[in-house]
Amino acid sequence: MYVAVKGGEKAIASAHRYLAEERRGDPALPDLAVDQIAEQLGHAVSRVMAEGSLYDRALAALAVKQARGDLIEAIFLIRAYRTTLPRFGASRPVDTAAMAVDRRISATFKDLPGGQVLGPTFDYTHRLLDFALAAEGAEPPVADSAPDPLDPAMPRVLDLLNREGLIEPAATPDEDGPVGEGPVGEGPVGDLTRDPLAFPAGRDLRLQNLARGDEGFILALGYSTQRGYARNHAFVGEIRVGLVAVEFEPEELGFAISIGDILVTECETVNQFRGSKTVPAQFTRGYGLVFGHGERKAIAMALVDRALRCRELGETPQAPAQDEEFVLSHSDNIQATGFVEHIKLPHYVDFQSELELVRRLRRAASAHAEAAE
Amino acid sequence: MTVSAPPSDSPTEPDDPHIAARRRWMAVLARGSAAELADHWGRLGEGLSHDRLRAPESGLVMVRGRAGGSGSPFNLGEMTVTRCSVRLADGAGGPARVGHATVAGRDRRHAELAALFDALLQDPARHDAVERTVIAPLEAAQAAAAEARSCKAAATKVDFFTMVRGEDT
Structure with a gap:
């Protein structure tokens, strides 16, 4: 009823x-x-x-x-x-090597072209509450300013390793996902806002999923890889935070134009090796890229991206962070919160039927016990 | 597995100087504010009439990144943009010029002004004045802001020094 x-x-x-x-x-x-x-x-x-x-x-x-x-x-x-806005198209891929850098650090090389640029960071603060911020009317603080801007040439750290062949290239034929998706690097780009996620998912869909995934979930999974649940010991090759130009080709023009700058955070990890009898050992890569300034998320994303590449790199998946279906199906906090929180909404009828069932089972059990006496 | 140069992000741009010039001013206009452009339009656009071929319309562009920074593309997320197309009548009886704009954000006035300036800049009789009084100053201001920001980052660049520990000498 x-x-x-x-x-x-x-x-x-x-x-x-x-x-x-x-x-x-x-x-x-x-x-x-x-x-x-x-x-x-x-x-x-x-x-x-x-x-x-x-x-x-x-x-x-x-x-x-x-x-x-x-x-x-x-x-x-x-x-x-x-969902209320039409989509005009997709941008050209942003060129993070040409980023106007606010911050750029490497944990693997001390002396690198362009230098270690700390930028506006919480790192090296003492994490002591600053009660001065609770006072009103303080003078606005002023950042230091160097006489000269940064060197515009800020080569990507992993490209330096790549020059020696010590790390796998950024695009490999087998990372593009299921065979038949077009030539390496320029095949159709999967979009999980348009098509439901199917497994196995290509790296494009995995990266899109992780980029919009819940920071806490991705952080915990990334942490699990460091604690041994998917061993691939990672170094942060480079983190960079700054503005990148977005280029878009409007249909009426026929050429791409720069429509503005966006702040992004990028992390590239250098992970343990892959090699074989024919290919000498090489470092492997994980990649994180997020809108805004979000280093924790970008690092965790790179760790999980690397863990999810296990099959492609010949590793046996055995940890949660390597389980593509588990990770990609549970990373979205809007889906998660919708399902978790909906159980607080009225379920009166469902519960009524459960109640009826429990009462019937208990009546049957007591009738059975009486009959046995 | 082969090591190859990353595919160019601009594979189809012809080396047309007109297109290069237009790409430059469109990039400058996209980074200007509606208030800045409105100021200039108040001075330069007096007496000009225009039709909207496409009224200012906000929408989304899916921003793409590349795996590893230079590998295969993926969809990072969307951004808001506003586009507009106008036809600007020439006050002196010359041909009408069509201007287009797509700019980041949801400011409809910004998109329309950027399209108007795009039309104005295509008019040889007006181009130089607009370039001199609008585009060049805006570009210089944008470059100065970027440089000031970069100087703040440069102040946080680490100068490593090594403690010499004597015994090796």
Whole structure:
């Protein structure tokens, strides 16, 4: 029997008004401006853009405000918003070697062309609460400025290794995914926002999935690879954070134009070797790229990308991080939160049937016991 | 397994100087703000009339990256963009010029002004003045901002020094 239940509209409307008042907080305090969030909560904005899979700082800041700082809720708002806009096409792949670098470090080479550039980092801070930030009206801090800008030539660290043949090239024929997807490097690019994910997934789909996947989930999986659940000991070859130009070819022009710059974080890991009787040992690669400034996510993404390349590199998958179906099916925090949280919504009828069943089983058991006496 | 140069990201661009010039000013206009462009338009666009061939429209571009930075492409995520196309009548009775723009973000006024300047810059009679008073100054300001940002990063560049420990000498 299906029982339609009506009611609750008034309670829901009042709950949302209550939420709006709570969101605003104490009206004696100034309202939080969206551009304050965009400027001063940059990492929250970065995460919402990365996992919302939509680069727009102002929208991400608005979502953070509307969600009262619940970043997964904010990501949900962004994902919902993007479905309202038409897609004009795909960009040319961004050239991260030509990035205007804010930060660029390597954990593998101390002296490298272009140097180690720390940029605006939490690294080497003492993680002591700074009570000066709680005071109002402080003078805005001013960064140091060198007399000369960075050397525009910032070669990719892994390309330096590649020159000696010590590391696998960035594109290998077998990483492109299932055979028959076109020539190496330039085949059709899979898009999991258009086609449902199928397994085995090509590296393009894996990277797209990881780039928009939940930071906490990817972080935990990356950590598991370091603790031994998919051994491929990783070094951070390079992290770079900065602006890259986006080039897009509008249909009416017939040539690509630069439409603006986006902030991205890139991480390349250098991992343990692969070699055979015919091919001498070489380092292998993992790759992470995310919108905004998000190093934790980019490093974890590179670790998991490398772990997911296990079959291609002749390793036997045995750890969760190497299980493509497990990783890719559970990385999306909007899917996850939808399914996990939906069980709080009314399930009165489902539960009623379970209740009936338990009562019947108990009646049968007690009747059976009485008969046995 | 072969080691090959990464495929060019711009395989189809002809070496046409007109296209190269237009790509440059379009990149500058895309990075200008609507307020900056509106200021210039207030001065240069007086008396000009235009039709919207395509009214400003916001949408998405899927941004691609490459595995390993130079390997196979993948879809990184989308960005908001706004596009607009206009036809600008020549005040002096010359041919109308069609201008296009696609700019990052959702500012419709920005896209329309960028398209208007694209049309204006294609008019040989007006090109030099617009180049001199709009494009060159905007480009210089954008380059100065990028350099200032790079100088801040450069101040955080590590100078390593090695402690000499005596015994080897």
